[in-house]
Amino acid sequence: MELAAIPANENERQAAVKALGILDTAAEERFDRITRLTRSVFDVPIAYVAIIDDSRQWFKSKQGLAADQTPRNISFCGHTVLKEDTLVIPDAQADRRFADNPMVLGEPFIRFYAGEPIRSQEGLIVGTLCIADRKPRMFTDLNRESLKGLARMVENEVSLMDVIKLQCELLNTKEKLIESQDRLKHEIADAAFYVQSLLPAPFETERIKAEWKYVPSSELGGDAFGYHWLSEDKLAVYLLDVSGHGVGAALLSTTIINVLRSQALAGVCCSSPAGVLARLNAAFQMEQHSGRTFSLWHGIIDLKTRELKYASGGHPPAALLSPKLDQARLLDKGGMMLGIIPNAEFAEETVPFEEGSRFYLYSDGAYEVSFEENKRWSLAEFIAFLSASGPNSDQILEKLKVLRKSEAFQDDVSLIQLTF
Numbered sequence: 001m002e003l004a005a006i007p008a009n010e011n012e013r014q015a016a017v018k019a020l021g022i023l024d025t026a027a028e029e030r031f032d033r034i035t036r037l038t039r040s041v042f043d044v045p046i047a048y049v050a051i052i053d054d055s056r057q058w059f060k061s062k063q064g065l066a067a068d069q070t071p072r073n074i075s076f077c078g079h080t081v082l083k084e085d086t087l088v089i090p091d092a093q094a095d096r097r098f099a100d101n102p103m104v105l106g107e108p109f110i111r112f113y114a115g116e117p118i119r120s121q122e123g124l125i126v127g128t129l130c131i132a133d134r135k136p137r138m139f140t141d142l143n144r145e146s147l148k149g150l151a152r153m154v155e156n157e158v159s160l161m162d163v164i165k166l167q168c169e170l171l172n173t174k175e176k177l178i179e180s181q182d183r184l185k186h187e188i189a190d191a192a193f194y195v196q197s198l199l200p201a202p203f204e205t206e207r208i209k210a211e212w213k214y215v216p217s218s219e220l221g222g223d224a225f226g227y228h229w230l231s232e233d234k235l236a237v238y239l240l241d242v243s244g245h246g247v248g249a250a251l252l253s254t255t256i257i258n259v260l261r262s263q264a265l266a267g268v269c270c271s272s273p274a275g276v277l278a279r280l281n282a283a284f285q286m287e288q289h290s291g292r293t294f295s296l297w298h299g300i301i302d303l304k305t306r307e308l309k310y311a312s313g314g315h316p317p318a319a320l321l322s323p324k325l326d327q328a329r330l331l332d333k334g335g336m337m338l339g340i341i342p343n344a345e346f347a348e349e350t351v352p353f354e355e356g357s358r359f360y361l362y363s364d365g366a367y368e369v370s371f372e373e374n375k376r377w378s379l380a381e382f383i384a385f386l387s388a389s390g391p392n393s394d395q396i397l398e399k400l401k402v403l404r405k406s407e408a409f410q411d412d413v414s415l416i417q418l419t420f
Contacts, residue, residue, distance in 0.1 A: 016124040031061035039063045046132040050077045077128040080115035089113040091136035112137040116151035208420040213393045221412035222249030224257040233304040240296040273298040273311035274348035286339040293339040309350040313338045323356035328387045359418040365411035393417045
């Protein structure tokens with residue numbers, strides 16, 4: 001039996017494996033669904049996802065295997081991690097590397113094997129998606145492409161480990177925050193402070209000025225927002241609103257903001273707002289978060305081309321005001337709330353803007369202000385106020401306080417103003 005060599009980047013590879021936090025975790029349906037599909041597609045008795053640790057191959061998901069792990073030095077996958085492409089063994093008994101392998105001579109009596117590397121977000125091979133049969137087989141180019149496609153599905157799930165860890169932290173934090181009803185007010189104040197600590201700093205350059213206002217409601221809502229540079233000329237800006245109030249809504253919103261800010265969405269171009277919405281929608285389904293859904297507006301401002309590309313899911317329209325026009329342009333593609341349908345798609349639009357334009361992104365708390373019995377400021381009135389007076393964020397907040405006749409609000413008030 002020929003032992004597999006150790007990859008030249010083994011230290012970096014092992015660090016990537018450990019960073020995933022996936023070893024020795026419980027079986028998950030999202031991985032088992034892929035291995036079941038893989039076994040069906042290729043009509044093989046064995047399919048599995050293996051993570052290659054320093055001395056073992058450990059199975060995150062397996063179909064047709066009894067063991068949870070095997071020594072790395074007898075594994076087929078130990079050879080796969082050395083390749084940049086699919087490893088195919090048509091007949092293990094005819095291959096000197098595997099002819100006397102215990103897994104060939106004994107259970108599971110492997111004769112045919114095909115394995116495709118699984119990579120981390122950094123591009124390091126951390127494991128494999130494999131199929132095996134107890135009889136020799138041929139493997140066509142079309143078969144290779146199919147296995148690669150299924151492996152990319154596994155990579156997408158592996159890339160969500162960071163998101164899942166954030167979700168676990170969210171759940172653990174929530175449990176700690178609601179241990180005692182006597183501490184609820186204090187905990188809500190802490191959560192509000194945490195939300196505010198994540199908000200970006202206002203800034204002003206020669207090309208763009210960014211400012212914002214955030215006033216949490218007495219019950220603490222699910223608003224969160226941010227912006228960050230994708231490049232020297234491109235600024236991503238986003239605002240989301242989780243349904244409901246309280247600590248749970250606030251923690252879910254901050255988890256999503258952390259994912260956006262860290263750009264931890266594998267397989268998605270960060271310059272595609274529609275792609276970002278689709279990935280977040282798939283990652284944060286309502287059944288995993290006490291039925292909570294969320295709206296999100298996400299845009300990319302290109303200061304070089306003077307274009308704004310955006311997508312929206314169930315969120316109030318952003319407003320773009322040109323210095324040459326009296327009426328604001330509403331930016332709304334009419335997408336549905338996120339977290340409802342796993343495979344929902346979102347439309348994307350690109351609009352030009354002129355120098356001196358103003359841009360407003362806000363939550364519904366910025367205009368749904370009740371100021372008399374059964375009377376509420378409408379979105380149309382809010383937009384008319386923006387268009388007519390060209391207020392800055394301070395003036396908008398003061399207008400809301402005057403209408404409300406109070407410093408307190410029933411819902412979070414979130415507003416981003418950009419001038420470029």
